[in-house]
Structures are given as structure tokens and as C-alpha cells.
Amino acid sequence: MAEGSEGTGSEMGFEEEGGRDRNVWNVMRSRKRKKKEKAVPNIDETDSEQSVTIANKQQEEEYKVIMKLSQEGSSFGEWNPIQLTKSINKLLGEVKNAKVLRSGALLIFCRNKTQQEKAIELNRMDGKRIKCILTGNKALIRGVITGIPINVAEDQIRDNVTGAKVLEIKRLRTTRNGEKCNSLSVMIKFDEEKLPSKIYIGYMSYEVRPYIPPPLRCYKCQRYGHVAAVCKGKQRCGRCSGEHEYGECGEGVKLKCCNCGGEHSSAYRGCEASKRAMEVQRVRSLQGITYAEAVKKVSKEKEAYKPDLKENKSVSCGKCETIEAKEDLLVMGKNEFVLFMVEVINCSAQTDRKTEKIKIIVKSAEKYLGIKGLSCEVVEEMIVAGSTSSQTWVGGSL
Ligand SMILES: [Zn+2]
Ligand SMILES: [Zn+2]
Ligand SMILES: [Zn+2]
Ligand SMILES: [Zn+2]
Numbered sequence: 001m002a003e004g005s006e007g008t009g010s011e012m013g014f015e016e017e018g019g020r021d022r023n024v025w026n027v028m029r030s031r032k033r034k035k036k037e038k039a040v041p042n043i044d045e046t047d048s049e050q051s052v053t054i055a056n057k058q059q060e061e062e063y064k065v066i067m068k069l070s071q072e073g074s075s076f077g078e079w080n081p082i083q084l085t086k087s088i089n090k091l092l093g094e095v096k097n098a099k100v101l102r103s104g105a106l107l108i109f110c111r112n113k114t115q116q117e118k119a120i121e122l123n124r125m126d127g128k129r130i131k132c133i134l135t136g137n138k139a140l141i142r143g144v145i146t147g148i149p150i151n152v153a154e155d156q157i158r159d160n161v162t163g164a165k166v167l168e169i170k171r172l173r174t175t176r177n178g179e180k181c182n183s184l185s186v187m188i189k190f191d192e193e194k195l196p197s198k199i200y201i202g203y204m205s206y207e208v209r210p211y212i213p214p215p216l217r218c219y220k221c222q223r224y225g226h227v228a229a230v231c232k233g234k235q236r237c238g239r240c241s242g243e244h245e246y247g248e249c250g251e252g253v254k255l256k257c258c259n260c261g262g263e264h265s266s267a268y269r270g271c272e273a274s275k276r277a278m279e280v281q282r283v284r285s286l287q288g289i290t291y292a293e294a295v296k297k298v299s300k301e302k303e304a305y306k307p308d309l310k311e312n313k314s315v316s317c318g319k320c321e322t323i324e325a326k327e328d329l330l331v332m333g334k335n336e337f338v339l340f341m342v343e344v345i346n347c348s349a350q351t352d353r354k355t356e357k358i359k360i361i362v363k364s365a366e367k368y369l370g371i372k373g374l375s376c377e378v379v380e381e382m383i384v385a386g387s388t389s390s391q392t393w394v395g396g397s398l
Helices: 031-037 048-057 081-092 113-121 154-160 272-287 291-305 334-348 354-369 376-386
Strands: 024-026 063-069 097-100 106-110 128-135 141-145 166-176 179-190 198-201 204-207 313-315 323-325
Touching: 063 113, 081 097, 081 106, 081 113, 106 113, 113 128, 154 166, 272 291, 334 354, 354 376
Parallel strands: none
Antiparallel strands: 024 097, 063 106, 063 128, 097 106, 141 179, 166 179, 198 204, 313 323
């Protein structure tokens, strides 16, 4: 696996229930069951989030577990499906269904509670270390609280939270000066119907914000939305887009992004494709929709924002979902650019309000750079979509 030094680390993120999966197989279904299922939407064709909705509509309880391989970067997608099916049957008996998720983990639909409980106890399969976690009918409710000193352990937090039922606590990591380190924020998985607005730890109350997982980026083909372990694309270099492993570019090769063709590494967070992938995650988390739906929605919105694109090209790796990348080029004179900067810096220093600062940016962009049709809402969206944990909007409140 070619891993760029500037990798986002999202490949190892908390992502477990990805969008539409291609590695789907059924395990020994009887003809009778198959017939019955024709009447209802085929659960296998949807992703786990959609099957949640279907299950709820039918008022039927599902017994699902997610099986993860302990070794980082490994995927059930690399296993022989026949052998994998045999191994599942050997350990649990025949299950309803199983599929490999985008993250490389295995989603198993157990027949009943006993089988589900049996799965939770497992720690090995075919000699490989594994771990099973419960995943219920409820949608995944995840939030973030901040201001938790780094010496407070996850277990300690979990045992002391009141005001909501907590399933899991995870300390979030951030990048500071190029190094990964613990942040003051923790992610909480709730056993609740909807996200609580606040929780308590002892006497102290904490505001809960929705958790937006970082986008997945594949270290093999460099595209967003899946990980290398389940990649069906070609090996691409994150530096130059060449068909070789990371960094084996030869001399004098320029940086070229696989996703937008721009002169930067494929991991660059300022890349349009990266911003779009983050926006997809945001839309997906906040609206509780699937990955595929969120991709569609974001593509439509982007179209609406940018009526006069100078160049418009679509990048697809063929087998994966098409992620459209747009090159939004701006030609300007040096003087105009400097004047734009001068006006934005001077004027925005005179106000503390975020909305006022955005208005100044919009006005100056039109005046000096000739960017028309930019609205304050759009700029605000860009700030949200482009911001990361280590880089946030500075100065002023709304
Ligand atoms: Zn890939
Ligand atoms: Zn791909
Ligand atoms: Zn290269
Ligand atoms: Zn790019």
C-alpha cells in the first residue's frame, strides 16, 4: 500500500457503514425465502443505512454485527468468499446474510439473538484476530464534545456521562505540526433515537455537536469514498498520478492530483475533490442519508453555485462511483490580487462578526477579481466544507 506522508489517516477512521457495496454475497438462501423477498426491496442491493429504514418499516428486528479484522489495513474483501462463508458457518452456524463494507469490515445479519451474542464473543477466525461489535436497527447517532483534557481516559468518560445513554467513547486525533496527536475532543456513540443537545460529566455540562467523519481516501487509486483494502481501481501515485507506488516518480516529475489534475498532491485538503468529499460527509451525517445519495446531492449543489466554469471535466476510475472534479480557474492580474488582499484584511479587521467578514470577502472578490454570483451563503458553505479540526475559522462570532 502506498501511503502518502500527508495522508489524512481517514482510512483508519471510524467509518464502518459505508455506502453501496460491491462485495455482496448471499449465504445459502432457500428458494422459499428468495420468492418472498421479491415483494420487498432487495436488502442486499442497498447499503446498511437503507436496510435500517426497510427493517424499521417492517417492524422486524434484525440481529446485526460488524466483524473487524484487528490488523490495520486488512479487509475481508481480500478473502476467498467461499472460504469466508465456510468459516462463518463453522463459527456461528448458517447466518442470514453477510457483506463486506467499504471499510473492509464484514456486516453479518444473524438469524437470532443467540447467534448475535455468540458472534460478540469471537476473537479469532481462521487464525486471524477479529473483533465483533453490535450494530442495531437504530441509525448510528454520533456526536462530539470538546474541552476534555487529554489525560481523561475514554473508559473514565464513558462511566461518568449522564443525560444520555452512551455506547462508545473515542478520543479524536488531530494533526499538529505534521504530527498526529490526541485532541481535546471526543466522539460519542449514543444509544439514543436522536442526538442529545448536551450531556453531563459530573457537574459539568457539554454541548454535543454532530460528528462528521473524515472522508475515506483510497491509498491505492487515490479516489475518495472507499479504502485500499476494497479498491478495484489501478495503483496511482499520490504525488504525480503515475501508475506506480507512492514516490517512485523518477526525477523532475511534477505534482499532479489524481482527482482534479491540479498541481498538488492527491492528499491536499484544499483540492476541490477533497472539499467535495468533506461536504459529502457533512451532508450525509447531518441529513442521515446514504453515501450515494449525498454524492448526488452535493454534485447538484455545486452545479448550482458555479454557473460560469471555465473548465469542467469529469474524472472517474471506471469501476468506482464517478467523482466529478471541477477545475475552477481564475485568471487575474497581480495588482488586482494584492488590492483584493489589502481590502479584505483591512476591512475585516474592523469587524468582529463572521457574517460581516464574509460580506467583505464577497464584495472585494467581485470588485477586484471579477467573481460574480458569489453569495455569503456559498462562502459560508465553503468555509464549513473546507475546515478541518486543525484549521478553523478564526476571529469573531456570528
Ligand atoms: Zn481505490
Ligand atoms: Zn477507485
Ligand atoms: Zn509518482
Ligand atoms: Zn486536487
